[in-house]
Amino acid sequence: MHDDQVHVTTDVVATLxxxxxxxxxxxxxxxxxxxxxxxxxxxxxxxxxxxFPLRPTDAAEALAVLEREARASAELARVSRFPVPEPVALGKPGAGYPMPWSVQTWLPGTVALDADPSGSDAFAEDLAAFIAALRDAGTRGRRFSGENRGGVLAHHDDWVAKCFEESEGLLDVPRLRELWSRFRELPRTAADVMSHGDLIPGNVLVAGGRLSGVLDTGGFGPADPALDLVGAWHLLESGPRQVLRQALACDDLEWERGRAWAFEQAMGLVWYYAESNPAMSGMGRRTLDRILEPTK
Incomplete structure (x- = not known):
């Protein structure tokens, strides 16, 4: 998926x-x-x-990231009523693999890409309950770190501009430029809350149309309250999306900012993974289609 990707095999893992x-x-x-x-x-x-991280980086920096993610995952596990992976151990470079790596508990279940819950009101209620529990955890004075999504929308102008350039021929770029010009101006009024940060279908487990677990919890931290609302567009059709909105009592501004964060993420997925990860690229397209639906 990446030009500089590190190849990891089962033999390497078994040796480590x-x-x-x-x-x-x-x-x-x-x-x-x-x-x-x-x-x-x-x-x-x-x-x-x-x-095992796929992209090479300095081993000391990678270890610091894994340690931070382990602390965040353990903290999220204490506040979630839904199962999440819990950190177990950190491994060292070896057997030809150049970076630290991590071990977590295994969660059974089917990811939402394969067990599509998008039409389920019950799943939407579960997702809202998960988001609400994280928000209630309290930031303990911490603020958004400045990395990735979750701060100021307009700070992503350069990235979105690159996405528009790369998406010529793939998407209706003029229409999308117009939408971003409005999204980037949405004001921020609410204080940071604790957020998962990446509620996409590949990070959500489903059983019987209900939320059965949440993966990739190492990004748990303070951010814009609207950030976790990306799940409304990545995971839900219109009806269940409104169920989630009502359960979280989102006002118009917060809801639109969630839509804007989903837009920023989806724009990058479509072109970057068009050949290397078609499922991820397709997810981005589906999210953009939902975002472009008439606002409800």
Whole structure:
């Protein structure tokens, strides 16, 4: 998916486990195909999973990121009533893999890309309950870090401009430019709340049309209250989307800012993964289609 991507195999993972965590040696190692774009994920036996960053970076910097993500995941686990992975261990470079890696508990379930819950009001209620629980956790004085999404919409102008350039021939760019020109001006009035930060279908588990778990929790932190509303467009059709809005009591401004954050994310997905990850690119297209629906 990336020009500089690091290749990880089951043999490499098995060797790393044998060398660094002999208590798990002999367990079956299974690579999990997914639309994930940051980590290669392997199942270790029945109750663990290991995540290996795909893009090379300085090992010390990578370790600091993994440690921060582990703290965030543990904090989120304490406030969520829905199952989430919990950090277990951090591995070191070795066996030809150049960076640290992480081990978490394994969660059973089907990702929302494969078990589409978009028409389920009950799922929308569950998703709203998850978001509300995170918001209620309290930031303890922390503020948005400035990284990625969750701060000032207009700070993403350069990225969105690149997306427009790369999307010529793929999308109705003039229409989308007009929409972003309005989104970027939406004012921010509410204080930061705790947020998951990436509620896309690949990070959400579904069972029986209900939310059964949430993955990729290492980004848990303070951000714009509208940030987690991206899930309304990534995951839900119009009717359930309104169920979620009513459950969270979103006013017009917060709702539109959530729509704007979903737009910013979806714009990058369509072109960047058009060839390397068609499912992720298609998800971006679907989200944009929902965003372009008449506002309800």
């Amino acid at each position: 486990i044998e060398e660094q965590f002999p208590q798990w040696s002999g367990r079956t190692v299974q690579h999990l195909s997914s639309t994930g774009t940051v980590n290669a994920v392997f199942r270790i036996g029945d109750d663990l999973s290991a995540r």
